[in-house]
Amino acid sequence: MADTIDVNGKQIAVDEEGYLANLNDWEPGVAEVMSKQDNIELTDEHWDIIKFLREYYEEYQIAPAVRVLTKAVGKKMGKDKGNSKYLYSLFPYGPAKQACRFAGLPKPTGCV
Amino acid sequence: MSEIVKKFLYLNRKAPYGTIYAWEALEVILIGAAFDQEVSVLFLDDGVYQLTKGQDTSGIGMKNFSPTFRTLGDYEVKNVYVDRDSLAARGLTQDDLVQIAWEDFDTEEEVENIVEVIDSARVRELMDASDVVFSF
Numbered sequence: 001m002a003d004t005i006d007v008n009g010k011q012i013a014v015d016e017e018g019y020l021a022n023l024n025d026w027e028p029g030v031a032e033v034m035s036k037q038d039n040i041e042l043t044d045e046h047w048d049i050i051k052f053l054r055e056y057y058e059e060y061q062i063a064p065a066v067r068v069l070t071k072a073v074g075k076k077m078g079k080d081k082g083n084s085k086y087l088y089s090l091f092p093y094g095p096a097k098q099a100c101r102f103a104g105l106p107k108p109t110g111c112v
Numbered sequence: 113m114s115e116i117v118k119k120f121l122y123l124n125r126k127a128p129y130g131t132i133y134a135w136e137a138l139e140v141i142l143i144g145a146a147f148d149q150e151v152s153v154l155f156l157d158d159g160v161y162q163l164t165k166g167q168d169t170s171g172i173g174m175k176n177f178s179p180t181f182r183t184l185g186d187y188e189v190k191n192v193y194v195d196r197d198s199l200a201a202r203g204l205t206q207d208d209l210v211q212i213a214w215e216d217f218d219t220e221e222e223v224e225n226i227v228e229v230i231d232s233a234r235v236r237e238l239m240d241a242s243d244v245v246f247s248f
Contacts, residue, residue, distance in 0.1 A: 062180045065146060068187055071217050082217075109142045 007033050019101050026054075026104030034102050038093065046090050046102075052076065053103040063105040066096035119150045121242035124159035129174050134162050137248035138180060145187040152238060153184070156195035159248075160202060163194065163209040163227065178210065185214035185226060193238065194229045 003018075004011040007029040013021035018034070020026060031050055035042050042050075052073060056064055064072060066084070074082015081087075087095035096108040122141050128134040145151060155163055162181070169176040184192060192212055199205060211225040230238070239245060 060179050060183045061175065061177055062142075062183055064183070064186065065142070067146070068183070072186060074217060075215070109139055 005030070005033050005037075017101075017107060019107055020104045023104055023106070030104055031102040038098065040091075042102075043090075046099075048077065048081075049073065049087070049090060049095070049099050050103045053099055053105060057103075057105050063100045063108040064096065065108050066094060069096050069099075069108075117148070117150055118243040119241060120144065120152070121238060121245045122151070122153045123245065123247040124153065124155045124162055125157040126248065127158040128162040128167065128178070129169060129172060133248045134159070135175075135177055137246075138177065140246065140248075141189065142183070142187050145189055150191075151189045152191035152193065152242065153189060154193045154195065154235065154238060156198045156235070158198075158202075160194055160198045160204060160209075164204065165208060165210050181210060182212050185212050185223075188214075190214050190223075190226055192227045193234070194227060195235055196229050196231050199229065 003014050003016070005014055006012075007027065012025045012030060015021050020030065031042060031047075035046070040046070053063065053069070056062075056069075056072060066087075070082055070084055070087060072082075073087065076082075084095070087099075091098040091102075100106070100108050122137060124134060124137050126133045141151065141153060162178075164178075167176055167178040194206070194209065199208075206227070206229050209227055212227050214223040214226045215221070
């Protein structure tokens with residue numbers, strides 16, 4: 001079954017777990033729609049992580065596993081943000097899995 | 113949780129593109145890194161091409177995953193080795209290879225480049241000392 005989400009009238013394909021089928025389809029509206037489905041209101045703090053993930057993917061061509069994300073966020077934004085408590089408070093379904101989905105990345109490598 | 117730590121050695125023997133081995137091996141290594149085992153990665157034969165700088169896959173329609181090797185440090189893989197003879201046989205030196213940095217987040221200990229070129233005696237020792245060897 002090919003699923004799609006409606007982003008400002010545009011139908012965008014997602015896979016069976018809700019990740020974008022095509023990375024290049026991403027636009028900020030994708031994160032808005034997905035977060036609404038998960039009952040999350042995106043704040044600047046959420047966007048910081050989403051942007052961070054997109055930059056990480058740009059540089060390394062990979063969606064990081066949660067503990068790698070935590071470490072990398074800590075390195076870049078400081079230890080008060082590089083911890084799982086903070087990241088889970090933003091993305092309760094798992095900071096890597098959920099945030100990667102909002103960011104239009106594939107499911108993280110090394111999430112077991 | 114099991115307290116037993118095994119020594120895992122991943123052998124990468126194939127060129128990065130043309131087959132799926134190199135990419136699959138890298139995924140297995142990154143996924144396996146979650147299990148807190150002692151992991152070493154060794155590149156030999158055509159596998160040394162996987163670490164070469166300046167890869168461009170635009171002509172073959174495959175994803176260039178060369179940048180992903182640089183995340184090995186983030187995944188806490190600290191032992192990355194390259195067989196010296198395999199490099200020499202292909203006219204390559206360490207200067208042709210990417211660098212992979214490693215940092216201990218807690219102690220802030222940093223290593224600028226964990227890629228180490230080793231001779232065949234070290235390769236043998238490494239294989240002998242490993243509990244589990246995966247060959248790709």
